[in-house]
Amino acid sequence: ATSPYHQNLALVTNQRVPGCQVKPHFKKIQDYDESFYQQFHIVVCGLDSIVARRWANGMLLSLVDQGSIVPMVDGGTEGFKGNARVIIPSMNACVDCNLEFYPPQVNFPLCTIAHTPRLPEHCIEYVKILLWPKEKPFGDAAIDGDNPDHLQWIHEKATERASEFHISGVTYRLTQGVVKRIIPAVASTNAAIAAVCATEVFKIATSCSNPLNNFVVFNDSDGIYTYCFEAERNEKCLACSQVPVKLYFPPEAKLQEVYDHLVNSQEFQMKSPGMTTTVDGRSKTLYMPSVPDIEKRTKENLKKTLKELGFVEGQELVVVDVTNPMYIAFKMTFKEPTDT
Known part of the structure; x- marks a missing residue:
């Protein structure tokens, strides 16, 4: 088997630059x-x-x-x-x-993709988002942007849809770029x-x-x-600030609302936050999407209110996410902040 690209690059660099020692690693940084x-x-x-x-x-x-x-x-x-x-x-x-x-991240409106495509990218997104899960060309396998068979199938189906709406420009390279969100x-x-x-x-x-x-x-x-x-420090930064981060939600708010806020807010921009807390001195997993078995057992908690889950004023909510190697502790506050 051929060496990964980075190994060849390290070898060439070490040979070209006397005294240089580049050591390649073939792992995720999180490993x-x-x-x-x-x-x-x-x-x-x-x-x-x-x-x-x-x-x-x-x-x-x-x-x-x-x-x-x-x-x-x-x-x-x-x-x-x-x-x-x-x-x-x-x-x-x-x-x-x-x-x-x-x-x-740029996302195309689903209504445009499904009903009024105007760009070749719309046709590719249609196959990726709607047609793939419907037809399941490779069983239950998820789309793999590095699998030529997957890309070829998406390219062929996108070409058919583009022809139906008289849209040109669907190429294999563009298909790969849209699927993997590659920026030239x-x-x-x-x-x-x-x-x-x-x-x-x-x-x-x-x-x-x-x-x-x-x-x-x-x-x-x-x-x-x-x-x-000079980019300024954020006094309330999740990563480097020592100030406890408060979350403002009423007791009647559902855990789903908290989850959506962590994912969609410009301040947090998390990907798949897992949430735990402590109730009566015992750790309680509220929702953990990264572990399939736990996700199934805790999914119903998303429909429950904070009060039903045992939250009280000032209770700590511990969140883990792929965007940070450390956990983040939030302080649940039931009162809205007031200007002083």
Whole structure:
């Protein structure tokens, strides 16, 4: 079997640059514990999702109380746009402090996809969201964006639907891009952001100059534009603030409302939060979507009110989510905040 791409890249880099030692790893970043990240002086991120960035951010923040601060240099691109930032955990703004910087994921209205498609992407989304679960071409298997058979089936069905509505442009490459939500990479943008990250690592490692303070944006879609500014810390940040986070809900609110708030609010942007609390001195799992067996047993709790679940004023709600390696404790408050 051929080596994964990153292993070949590490080999070529080590051969090309004398004295350079690049060690490849073929795992998810979540598979490594604190000891793995503690060994580094600087962590550089070129991750492909906000979830992964938030997880890395949370991990480095969790190391602060162990007497070590590991700076994080983060860079990302989206077509002709890019950004880079330097995060000194507990000292300046972290990823979660400025979640509003990241635009929400683009989703097409279901009514448009189902009834009035106008773009080739609409046809692909139709097959992905509606036709796949209906026809089950590969049994109960979920769509795998890396499976050529899955992509080929979606491409063929999307082409048929596009022909029905006289829409052109459905290609295999576009199908792959829509299914995997791939954003086209632009070499010039990647090179510029990579250079920024490398420069910041050099400055931090050698102390030859002050590092970026602390955010830079780059745009080369029409000429070249760059701008640096200091992203401010959020005093109520979930990840780096020491202030207890309050959730305001009436006792009659259902647990489903709390779950939806954690997922949909701009402040939290969680993916699949698991919730537990303590009732009469005993830990109680309210809902845990990440574990199928527990999800089935606790799903009915989503229909219950906070009062029915035993919540009282000021009770702690513990939440775990893929966006953070640590749990987050909320304080349930039944009264709405008032201006003072």
